[in-house]
Amino acid sequence: xxxxxxxxxxxxFEGMKTINIIGLGNVGFHLALGLATSSRFRLxxxxxxxxxxxxxxxxxxxxxxxxxxxxxxxxxxxxxxxGAIAEVSALIPYQNxxxxxxxxxxxxxxxxxxxxxxxxxPLQTFSxxxxxxxxxxxxxxxxxxxxxxxxxxxxxxxxxxxxYDITSEQRKSLHVSAVYVSNFANHxxxxxxxxxxxxxxxxxxxxxxIRETADKVGYMSPKxxxxxxxxxxxxxxxxxxxxxxxxxxxxEIYQLITESIQNV
Amino acid sequence: xxxxxxxxxxxxFEGMKTINIIGLGNVGFHLALGLATSSRFRLxxxxxxxxxxxxxxxxxxxxxxxxxxxxxxxxxxxxxxxGAIAEVSALIPYQNxxxxxxxxxxxxxxxxxxxxxxxxxPLQTFSxxxxxxxxxxxxxxxxxxxxxxxxxxxxxxxxxxxxYDITSEQRKSLHVSAVYVSNFANHxxxxxxxxxxxxxxxxxxxxxxIRETADKVGYMSPKxxxxxxxxxxxxxxxxxxxxxxxxxxxxEIYQLITESIQNV
Numbered sequence: 310x311x312x313x314x315x316x317x318x319x320x321x322f323e324g325m326k327t328i329n330i331i332g333l334g335n336v337g338f339h340l341a342l343g344l345a346t347s348s349r350f351r352l353x354x355x356x357x358x359x360x361x362x363x364x365x366x367x368x369x370x371x372x373x374x375x376x377x378x379x380x381x382x383x384x385x386x387x388x389x390x391x392g393a394i395a396e397v398s399a400l401i402p403y404q405n406x407x408x409x410x411x412x413x414x415x416x417x418x419x420x421x422x423x424x425x426x427x428x429x430x431p432l433q434t435f436s437x438x439x440x441x442x443x444x445x446x447x448x449x450x451x452x453x454x455x456x457x458x459x460x461x462x463x464x465x466x467x468x469x470x471x472x473y474d475i476t477s478e479q480r481k482s483l484h485v486s487a488v489y490v491s492n493f494a495n496h497x498x499x500x501x502x503x504x505x506x507x508x509x510x511x512x513x514x515x516x517x518x519i520r521e522t523a524d525k526v527g528y529m530s531p532k533x534x535x536x537x538x539x540x541x542x543x544x545x546x547x548x549x550x551x552x553x554x555x556x557x558x559x560x561e562i563y564q565l566i567t568e569s570i571q572n573v
Numbered sequence: 574x575x576x577x578x579x580x581x582x583x584x585x586f587e588g589m590k591t592i593n594i595i596g597l598g599n600v601g602f603h604l605a606l607g608l609a610t611s612s613r614f615r616l617x618x619x620x621x622x623x624x625x626x627x628x629x630x631x632x633x634x635x636x637x638x639x640x641x642x643x644x645x646x647x648x649x650x651x652x653x654x655x656g657a658i659a660e661v662s663a664l665i666p667y668q669n670x671x672x673x674x675x676x677x678x679x680x681x682x683x684x685x686x687x688x689x690x691x692x693x694x695p696l697q698t699f700s701x702x703x704x705x706x707x708x709x710x711x712x713x714x715x716x717x718x719x720x721x722x723x724x725x726x727x728x729x730x731x732x733x734x735x736x737y738d739i740t741s742e743q744r745k746s747l748h749v750s751a752v753y754v755s756n757f758a759n760h761x762x763x764x765x766x767x768x769x770x771x772x773x774x775x776x777x778x779x780x781x782x783i784r785e786t787a788d789k790v791g792y793m794s795p796k797x798x799x800x801x802x803x804x805x806x807x808x809x810x811x812x813x814x815x816x817x818x819x820x821x822x823x824x825e826i827y828q829l830i831t832e833s834i835q836n837v
Contacts, residue, residue, distance in 0.1 A: 335800065392809050414802075414810045433782055434800045439792050445781045473778060482772035483779070485814050486765035489823075490779050491786040492801030493830045494758040499795040499837060501750035508746035514737060515747070515754050516791055517709045518697055522755040523787035527780055528703050531763040536599065536698045537756030538678075545656050546678045550749050558833045559753075565829055566757045569822045573763060 326460070327353040329382040331397055335435035336411050337388035338364055343443040347467045353382050364437075376400045384464060386411060386429060387420075395419045407457045413484025416477050417451050427452035427461055430480055431469075434491050443468040449475035449483065500559055532573060539570040590724070591617040593646040595661055599699035600675050601652035602628055607707040611731045617646050628701075640664045648728060650675060650693060651684075659683045671721045677748025680741050681715050691716035691725055694744055695733075698755050707732040713739035713747065764823055796837060803834040 328350050330337050337355075344352045356376045357363045363372055373379065381403040387410045389397050394410045398421040401408060408420055409427035420426040428451040435441060448465035450472065452458040458474070465472040475483065498519060502512040525534045538546035547567060554560040592614050594601050601619070608616045620640045621627045627636055637643060645667040651674045653661050658674050662685040665672060672684055673691035684690045692715040699705060712729035714736065716722040722738070729736040739747065762783060766776040789798045802810035811831060818824040 390805070390807060392807075414813055432778060434786055434789065434798075436789060436793065436798055436800060439789050439798075441785075447778045447781060449778075471778075471781070475774070479772055479774050481813075481817060482768055483774055485817055486768045486774075486776075486779055487782055488801055488803075488814060488827070489761040489768070490765035491782050492799065492803060492834070493826075494761045494783070495786055495790070495795050495799055496830055496834050496837075497753040497758045497761065498790050499799065500833075501754035502790075502795050504746050504750045504753070508743055510739070510743050510747055510750075512794075514696060514711045514713075514735075515750060517711060517735070518751055518755050519758070519787045519790060521705075522698055522759055523783045525698065525700065525703055526759070526762050526766075526783060529700065530776075531759055531766050534698075534700055534703075535756065535759055535763065536700060537752055539752075539756060541654070543654060543656075549678055549745075550752065553745060553749055558829075558836065562757075562829060562833060563752070565822075565826060566760055569764075569826060570756070570760050572822065573760075 325349060325351040326383040326464070327351050328464070329354045329356070329379050329385040331356040331376065331379075331385065331387045331401075332389040333357050333363055333367065334388060334390075335437065336431065337386070338367070338437070339435045339441050339443075340386060340388065340411070340431070341367055343441070343468050349467050350384075350464055354379055377402045379403070381406055383407065384409060384427075384429075384460065385424070391415045395421065398424070407452070407460060409452075409461065413487065414481055417453070418477075425452075425454055425457055427457050428477070428480065429461055429465065430475070430484075432483060432487060434495075444470050447471040447473060449473050449480055451475060451477060451480065500562070503556075504559075535570060535573075537570075539567040542571065589613060589615040590648065590728070591615055591646040592728070593618045593620070593643050593649040595620045595640065595643075595649065595651045595665075596653040597621050597627055597631065598652060598654075599701065600695065601650070602631070602701070603699045603705050603707075604650060604652065604675070604695070605631055607705070607732050613731050614648075614728055618643050641666045643667070645670055647671065648673060648691075648693075648724065649688070655679045659685065662688070671716070671724060673716075673725065677751065678745055681717070682741075689716075689718055689721055691721050692741070692744065693725055693729065694739070694748075696747060696751060698759075708734050711735040711737060713737050713744050715739060715741060715744065764826070767820075768823075799834060799837075801834075803831040806835065 355371045356373050360374050385408045391412050394415055404423045406424050408424040409429045413430055417426050417428050430449040431446050433446045446469050448469050450461045505512045619635050620637050624638045649672045655676050658679055668687045670688050672688040673693045677694055681690050681692050694713040695710050697710045710733050712733050714725045769776045
């Protein structure tokens, strides 16, 4: 009997705030998955460019291919490439609701004036095929109005234990930093794996080193954590490595980063 | 009674192989700490350049300041800078024992001919003030003689679950790869932390991203894991980031790695 009532109340979604998502790239997709488990926010609709290409993990009944089919929601999350945010936000068929984007670089102001503006920037790297534990993802929030900030804080803290108020300017510096510590660090892994492949050594031997290097900066500053031939000014090893490297770009990267380490 | 016998047998170190270490840099120091817990190998002596400067965690009675004071040991581990390995190995006051170095770049052959040669290369980043769980550290082994290889395998597997037979040539490629995935990745963390500092954002916001980026390459190749404006060819964001960066070297690194990501 109780179970029946709970189920009915659940079906009515009483008191739950509604969310629309526009765009199902890596960020939109993982947010949709994360929201599926929320007890306070209900994913209402997802606008996608192509119904056929939408990930199969997303319930079909939520999808719409036409942005005009979106019904008003408490929060509309625009998760598209930076260049399309302004245009997409102008196409939303309702007004005076909270509309946020998820970009690290775009100003909050690029959003159309017809709705209230905000930003919900999850500072994490999202890939298909790798599940994300949202509990540890820092959410960087910004909103024009105090009440909207509260609403975003509510949403973010229903997903994560790590929620920050961040200005547009600070968010930009975080995004540039994120490119170095994530995108560029990952490219260092790519170069390492290419060198291993060329010499018939399994890349997995390097995984404990990669994890320890990442772990260490939780205990000391990256500057204190720096090891290796560059910081030791070990010229013999540096020359041998440069001689070893045949790929022109890898060699340039080796020289430039070595120089930068030595000048910090 | 039993306890007494066990203790006596322990004190006699019956059947335990002996280890000498020469050099107490980051690698030598962590190896000494790791060996302290071994039940099959006993740390016999450690030769250091300065008794005063030796880390206080190391038992004083094991230290000698004169390499001539070393007694023969089953394995002598030379853990000094690459340029000093040949010279130090020639100074060892005994012959026909197994002597190994711990270098990623030096050939096994640089060791003096008066002892049997080998390599014990722990593929990890060691810093003072950050304890290492040796169980997960890959040990790369090489030896001239089959029996010595067995002895090294015994030693390495008493410390770690991850032991590899690696030729000098493969070891060099691993070391170059390690510079990229660890030393250079860590420098990317340094640049990220500098940018955060300049803009009054706490670096700790980036730690979950750093950990997830490192973790992800255990599930997919780094090439598949690549995200960010470079791989998306998001020219708008790339231009904004370059405009944002005022440090000349950081900007050069941004451009070179972006180009490299786009050409992989």
